[in-house]
Amino acid sequence: MFQFARIVIDEFTYTSGKEHSCITTLHANRRWCLSGTPPISNFNAIQSISTFLDIHLGVNHHDPQFDPNASKKQLQQSTLSERFLSFRNVNSRAWHLRRHSIAQSFLDQFVRQNIAEIDEIPFHENVIPITLPSAERALYLELEHYLQAMEMTSTSLRKKKKDSESDREKRLVESLGSSKSPQEALLKRCSHFQLHRDDHDVRKSCQVIVEERKKQLVDCERELSTCISECKDLESDIGGFDKDEEHFFKRWHTTLLTEGVGDRDAFERLKVILDECGITAGGNEKKSKKNKSTKKRNREDKKSKAVEDLKWDLRERTHVLRKLQKELVGRVRSLRYFTAVRDLQKTSVERGALCNVKCPNSSCVYHSKSLSVESICVSSCCGHIACRDCMETFAHKQECVDPECKASARMNNVIKAQSLGVDDEQDLGNYFGQKISRMVDLIKGIPGDDKVLIFVQFADLLKKVADALEHYKIKFLTVEGTAINQSTSLSKFQSGGSEKVLLLNVMDEKASGANLTVANHVIFLSPLLTDTKEWYESCETQAIGRVKRYGQRKKVFIHRFITLDTIDVQIYEQNKK
DSSP states (O other): OEEEEEESSSSGGGGTTHHHHHHHEEEEEEEEEESSSOOOHHHHHHHHHHHHTTTTOOOOOSSSSTTOOOOOHHHHSHHHHHHHHTOOOOOOOHHHHHHHHHHHHHHHHHHHOOOOOOOOSOOEEEEEEEEHHHHHHHHHHHHHHHHTEEEOOOOOOOOOTTTEEEEEEEHHHHHHOOOSSSSHHHHHHHSSSOOOSOOHHHHHHOOOOOOHHHHHHHHHHHHHHHHHHHHHHHHHHHHOOTTOOHHEEEHHHHHHHHHHHOOOOHHHHHHHHHHHTBBBBSSOOOOOOOOOOOOOHHHHHHHSSHHHHHHHHHHHHHHHHHHHHHHHHHHHHHHHHHHHHHHHTTSGGGGOOOOTOOOSSSTTTGSOOOOOGGGGOOOOOOOOEHHHHHHHHHHTTTSSSTTTTOOOOOOGGGEEEEOOOOOOHHHHOOTTTHHHHHHHHHHHHSSSTTTTTEEESSSHHHHHHHHHHHTTOOOOEOOOSSSHHHHHHHHHHHTTTTTTEEEEEEEEEETTTTTTTTTEEESSOOOOOHHHHHHHHHHHHHTTTTTSSSSSSOOEEEEEEETSSSHHHHHHHHHOO
């Protein structure tokens, strides 16, 4: 409908997806892009600029076969056909070099860079290490071990389908809460011990975690029992197997009862479930002790179904059983580990010894006498406790010190009891966790005429920080609501209002490009979790650029809170290399 004389896109870095498609279709005689951190990491990123300027650089490829630096968002935008076709041809080095030269020639001709001469603005970076108190550290270690035990190492989990036969994936997703990935869940746990509930008592949060894990364990056992009953029904409907035919379900429960599952406590639980379902160690079946919880299958439909189909169903259900068995072992070990950590933290160091805690290694001198707190270690992969010498000796062999545990222990799984700390009443009364409380103390110590920008990455964590500022009666503003409300908040803060703090989401473009030189303190509550190092640097540069720019007349202070011995350190060091 309209033909504009000129279109200017400010903060072009944040345009993607539908927004980029929308602005690309606008008609204009002249087009301009403005950005302090333009997307220039690879050919596809530069092509996003050229497309808006109506300049064709070449075919856009999202597959890593063509572009190993493509982001995950770019990969998700490609269709299955595009991904399949990308494997037909392997492009030569000359092809990649030509794309690089085309992109560089575009930048040389159409991009102008003005370097801000702001080196005279003095600034100081301050990394503030945070040591978690015992209860908070226990909650972090519990979540870290739990995610490892459940093999939740991927950056994201697919959503559970409504018609899924198993609730296993649903339990895994629920354990992450509002987090989209295991890394995000751990990063949030570094900043606050409980985000999805209004708990202000860390001991209560520990107890809630125990109850949740127990409930998930019971749900897993219930689903195992249901799945075993369904397998028995399929087995009876099939009628029998040939002598040389592979019987997956029978092999599963025979192997389980003869060889175990590599964990004594988990094996005892599984034996009870098998016994209730009528499966004994000798392979004989007896009448089930309990009523079947699932709906009975329609016998007429089963009879009409081909035997081969029934055998296939039995095979698939057996695969589900193996997954549930593995999940059960992981949940038992996770619960045992967290219980052991909390027991050690509740024990006073002055007592010198723990009652009835001995080394499980029969050849150890502490096998028959109690261990002192100084010599105790706990294995994070299974939760077993032993003396330090035995634990480290077996960890070098990648074995657990407990003879009935087949967990693959390593040196990074050995945790000294002394490093867990002891419950301190002062720390336990900390409503908002150690990191947020230290941040509040920092803000209170900043001179009255200085103002602060706090950058938080996640919405639920940002709300917790807002609650803490309100609790400690620190006046603050947030950039929320409609465009008018956002502009009003920014203008009010910049005009020198009584609010000392402006709370912002570091990944949001709402405050990008805003001139906030009235503030001279920037606080990053935690390192940024991003797909690429380039995006990490872009977001951080945009955040610091709100205060370190023309018009700043004070010394700029950049404060980073890093929780020691956590994922905070890993992310920070990885992006600062």
